[in-house]
Amino acid sequence: MKAFITVCPATDIPEGQRAVFSIKDRWIAIFCVSGRYYAIEDVCTHDGNTLTEDLKGNEMPLEGYEIACSRHGARFDIRTGKVMKAPALIDVPWFETRLEDGYIEVAI
Amino acid sequence: MVVQRRSRTDNVPRYTRADVETLSANEPAWLRDLRLSSWEIYSSLPFPRLEEEWRRTDYSHIRWHEADQMIVPNGATLASVPAKNLAPLAGDAQGGLLVIVDGKVVHHEMADALKAQGVILTDLATAVREQENLVRDHLMTQAIKPTDGKFAALHGALWTYGAFVYVPRHQAVELPMHIVIYNTKAGASLGHVLVVVEENAMATVQVDYASAAGETQSSFIGATELIVGAAASLQYVSLQDWNRQTYEFSHQRALVGRDASLDWVHGTMGSRLTKAFMEVDAVGKGGNARMSAFFFADKNQFFDLDTQQNHNAPLTNTDLLFKGAAKDQARTLWQGMIKSLPKMQKIDGYQACRNLVLSDEARMDGIPGLEIEADDVKCSHAATFGTLEEEYIFYLMSRGIPRPQAQLMVIDGFFDELLQRIPFERVRERLQEEIEAKILSQ
Numbered sequence: 388m389k390a391f392i393t394v395c396p397a398t399d400i401p402e403g404q405r406a407v408f409s410i411k412d413r414w415i416a417i418f419c420v421s422g423r424y425y426a427i428e429d430v431c432t433h434d435g436n437t438l439t440e441d442l443k444g445n446e447m448p449l450e451g452y453e454i455a456c457s458r459h460g461a462r463f464d465i466r467t468g469k470v471m472k473a474p475a476l477i478d479v480p481w482f483e484t485r486l487e488d489g490y491i492e493v494a495i
Numbered sequence: 496m497v498v499q500r501r502s503r504t505d506n507v508p509r510y511t512r513a514d515v516e517t518l519s520a521n522e523p524a525w526l527r528d529l530r531l532s533s534w535e536i537y538s539s540l541p542f543p544r545l546e547e548e549w550r551r552t553d554y555s556h557i558r559w560h561e562a563d564q565m566i567v568p569n570g571a572t573l574a575s576v577p578a579k580n581l582a583p584l585a586g587d588a589q590g591g592l593l594v595i596v597d598g599k600v601v602h603h604e605m606a607d608a609l610k611a612q613g614v615i616l617t618d619l620a621t622a623v624r625e626q627e628n629l630v631r632d633h634l635m636t637q638a639i640k641p642t643d644g645k646f647a648a649l650h651g652a653l654w655t656y657g658a659f660v661y662v663p664r665h666q667a668v669e670l671p672m673h674i675v676i677y678n679t680k681a682g683a684s685l686g687h688v689l690v691v692v693e694e695n696a697m698a699t700v701q702v703d704y705a706s707a708a709g710e711t712q713s714s715f716i717g718a719t720e721l722i723v724g725a726a727a728s729l730q731y732v733s734l735q736d737w738n739r740q741t742y743e744f745s746h747q748r749a750l751v752g753r754d755a756s757l758d759w760v761h762g763t764m765g766s767r768l769t770k771a772f773m774e775v776d777a778v779g780k781g782g783n784a785r786m787s788a789f790f791f792a793d794k795n796q797f798f799d800l801d802t803q804q805n806h807n808a809p810l811t812n813t814d815l816l817f818k819g820a821a822k823d824q825a826r827t828l829w830q831g832m833i834k835s836l837p838k839m840q841k842i843d844g845y846q847a848c849r850n851l852v853l854s855d856e857a858r859m860d861g862i863p864g865l866e867i868e869a870d871d872v873k874c875s876h877a878a879t880f881g882t883l884e885e886e887y888i889f890y891l892m893s894r895g896i897p898r899p900q901a902q903l904m905v906i907d908g909f910f911d912e913l914l915q916r917i918p919f920e921r922v923r924e925r926l927q928e929e930i931e932a933k934i935l936s937q
């Protein structure tokens with residue numbers, strides 16, 4: 388059953404930034420875009436690569452609300468987890484977020 | 496609930512060269528040198544992440560600030576070890592039994608017949624003192640080397656306990672030897688198993704790895720070396736059942752000499768994550784090795800078994816069969832390679848991995864491979880994936896067997912071929928019970 392878990396102070400993820408957290412043995416990427424927080428699992432559903440970094444560890448940029456996997460170019464919408472471009476065919480797990488007393492919480 | 500921000504630099508073991516120096520303060524110079532040179536290799540290598548053999552294995556969830564704390568023996572005794580791990584392998588008597596709890600020997604017995612044959616079964620620290628030449632010749636010099644990787648180097652620098660088995664030339668040891676490695680506490684465990692079977696000798700060895708349930712994370716950074724001399728024969732069984740907080744990183748390699756024979760059965764049931772390199776090097780003409788393994792992952796377990804069959808001599812045979820199942824959100828990965836050097840003609844290598852996927856969310860990968868540089872060989876491989884066959888279950892149910900029982904019977908049947916390769920009926924029964932418990936667990 389999903390429950391909200393406190394992750395970090397909102398100030399830890401400023402506008403336009405992201406951070407990745409280990410929660411229940413999954414890497415959850417939290418993005419701050421236009422004052423809102425979005426959380427998806429940091430994994431490409433095509434081949435298991437991380438979405439937020441390329442193979443050299445460089446940060447993968449957000450393009451609008453989309454992030455692309457560095458290996459084969461699959462794209463996902465961070466607002467919904469929806470896959471936007473092949474070769475991935477399955478949506479990436481998406482998690483509801485909320486702010487409570489200045490802390491970001493994620494439902495997982 | 497532990498929430499940890501990802502860091503590629505902070506989340507690493509906090510060992511230092513001083514730890515190595517302290518550990519080797521009272522050891523012979525050659526061993527201290529081995530540890531320090533291993534430390535240099537460890538320090539020079541990055542933690543593996545994106546290399547081909549590692550890129551599907553995400554061990555970054557490990558919390559090293561818990562898992563790097565060296566386990567220190569603290570009064571745990573033989574009574575801490577579950578009775579099922581201590582039962583004699585066959586009949587009522589053990590050929591030899593060595594029990595190591597939290598890195599300390601708590602029980603050691605050996606049948607007189609084995610002593611009379613000159614067989615050695617002891618812990619590695621004692622062997623370093625009493626059989627120094629034998630250990631020096633074989634410890635991380637032939638099979639596993641510190642250069643094998645980051646974790647092999649870390650192990651070489653900081654192994655803290657181990658077992659040593661030695662069977663002299665021309666000795667056929669009839670009673671099996673049993674080694675039990677058990678941890679009651681959470682933390683880092685660096686154990687080594689070194690088995691040397693000299694020319695024309697014969698032995699059977701089983702090693703059980705297990706730990707008590709824990710709240711915090713543990714690591715097992717282990718190594719196993721099996722050295723089977725010319726015309727020798729070794730039956731080796733290794734069974735791993737770490738608790739669900741343990742991350743295992745192990746290197747296991749057997750060297751099979753001229754006309755020698757190795758029959759190796761391995762089981763992986765426990766741990767949160769296992770990354771095991773299991774390799775057989777057929778180094779003598781006519782060497783013959785059979786590698787078998789079963790694994791069953793459930794919940795959030797991740798098993799990555801990386802096998803290699805190296806034909807480094809002509810007229811060698813290797814035969815690998817792995818069988819595994821996964822349920823819940825578990826993941827398993829088998830990557831296998833048969834490799835032959837140039838001019839290693841008339842070799843016969845086979846590898847197969849059969850996978851049973853028991854839930855929609857489980858994922859199992861199989862990646863067989865061949866790298867053959869000789870032109871007169873017989874090498875082949877196979878990987879299969881399937882779910883429970885509804886037709887078999889329907890057949891059993893049509894005979895009045897309830898569905899859960901029918902499912903159990905089909906899964907038991909899947910694993911039976913492998914369990915039959917374990918030469919001890921008592922162990923087979925124990926493993927069957929453990930497999931059934933996993934099938935039925937929610």
